[in-house]
Amino acid sequence: MSEQKKYMTLNMGPQHPATHGVLKVILELEGEVIHRAIPVIGHLHRGVEKLGESKTYIQNIVYTDRLDYTSAMINNLAYCLAVEKLMNIEVPERAKVIRVIMSELSRIAAHLIWLATHALDIGAMTLYFYCFREREKILDMWEMVSGQRLTPSYIRIGGLLADLPEGFMDKLKEFVDTFDAHVDEYDKLLSKNPIWLARTKDIGIISAEDAISWGLTGPALRGSGVKFDYRKAQPYCGYEEYEFDVPVGSKGDNYDRYLVRMEELRQSNRILKQAIKRLPEGPIKAHVPEIVFPDKDLVLKNIEALIHQFKIGCGGFTVPKGEVYASVENAKGELGFYIVSDGSSMPYRFRIKSSCFVNLSALPEIVKGSMIADVVAVIGSIDIVLGEIDR
């Protein structure tokens, strides 16, 4: 008892602008030095996994948008890949390439939010506006394809919601052509900034060994020098056919993780350039009439299509008995879906493997012994989204 008394307990969050959502961290302080940090989660718990058991496989797509809402499309993709794997559906080539385009746009959009808020947390406000300028363009593109900016639900089981609208490719090309220069701009503003270096270099270190034992994934793992990326390790959507590098850090501090993500912005753009060249003509949905919605213009003209739309939309489709796990590399790390089907039209069990949850669990270890001001820098640098942690 007497030993505990000399620490001051400080509640950081959940109403705190720099805990990236509704995260609360209970800090035990010795002066300004952190003796212990306890993350408290659950303020954003919606029961998505339980809800998933009473929604049809199609209805569940919209819940995935709301996990890591900074990069909704990758979440759609991870879920759809899991269901497609369970049902043995092969998606047409054009849909695959569009899925890669959307994934990489999501990654860029998520990393831009990370960069903007991470820099803002530490005091570099200007960058915020630069980043949101580019993110806005991505959201515009999402709006073009799906009508939604934040929660598009564009990727569907068996393909996509609809084909790319007219003018989308021009907009994408314009974005891709200018984006590398924008990353250079961010680079100039931060990478050699002495305040930035003081706040990130040698701060929040986690060794490669520790990172692996904590089960970190994504840039938080690669920052520590472990070259592991699901796009390379277990390629999906034809990622094995794209040329890109997996950047890694050396020390595992805030600055390394920063450099990794900055390089990932460039690499994502590189993948986008290849995808634009590769994009073939063809259908965007697998031809599985009992599962995939028919085209809307057919539904308005054709009774067969109307009946299928009605039956799939109202009752959902049944999925054969079995269980499946599929994961993708989202902006934060591994996002996986574990689904058990009992042969009905709703999952029997619906579990989400969230990288943010795992990465956050290493926070107490990372901030132990560092200064109180570093907590915000570390939270920003491991890049969490509470929507995915609490689910």
Next chain:
Amino acid sequence: MQIVIDGKNITADHGLTILEIAKKEGIHIPTLCFMEKLLPIGSCRMCVVEVEGYENPVTACNTPAVDGMVIRTNTEKIRNMRKDILRFLLINHPLDCPICDKGGECLLQDLVYEYNVDVQPYTIKAPLKEYKEYSTPAIKYHPNRCVMCSRCIRTCREVVGRNVLDIVGNGFDARVEPVNPDRCIACGECLSACPVGALTETVSPTKGRIWQIKRVPTVCAYCGVGCSLELNVLDNKIIKVTTDVNAGMNKGVLCAKGRFGYEFVNSPERLTKPLIRKGNELVETTWDEALSFVASKLTEIKNKYGSDSIAGLASARCTNEDNYLFQKFIRAVIGTNNVDHCARL
């Protein structure tokens, strides 16, 4: 008798049809015009199956099984035939699913989805059929949705015995029409027999999809027969009455009152408080006051004019227990045999 269905050796009784045996064994053969309580006519051809040694496929619903038959119910050829039958049925079908009462519990929808009929290779130019008055205002007939299974006609003839309906016209002009409208008793048996949305009821203005409504099993209170009902309840309001074929002694059959007489349940005109006539007006009162008023008047009349000056008329809508108590009250307390109920009138 030994037969083989889809590779399964089956011992079956003589005189059963292929469909009956398959159903018992849990082998699914799709049907459309077939109903258990009607004679099978093999008109829709959905139940076609292949029999080894037979030149052409046969309809399972009206082909008796013969010893040694080898039957296949789900071959590629059979599936294609069923698909073609569905395409013919859909060839002129209106795009009504979103506004059709039957959407979601429509046999045609289910079959089209089951057989994945997603393209229509055939075209036809046929004018839309006109709406005409049906034999009862409680039912509306949509000629363009009709699949000509004749279940309504056969139910009217074989189950109800009224012979009201028949098919009029032929080819693409064919439609179901009440040829003897005067004989119609508005029982709605044709409505319940319709596998699609060609016959819809017009009584309740509220409609609900099958997954929105709750089906509450109950017993009809209209008369002493006591038919099983399923009240279709949406937002705590009855919007339709159906009945389960397997429940009760009515076996899926109802009369006009049981099927269409449910609107009173939610009527705002129902009495919820006792009324006493004061002067020329009926005034709301409490149960205590009403009951003591009735008791004192009955005692007064009985003492003045004798027991037989009073008669009791009960309602057939009450439960048996209530009616038993009522006659007991009239006989034992009032002391008269003047007791009856409205169903006899």
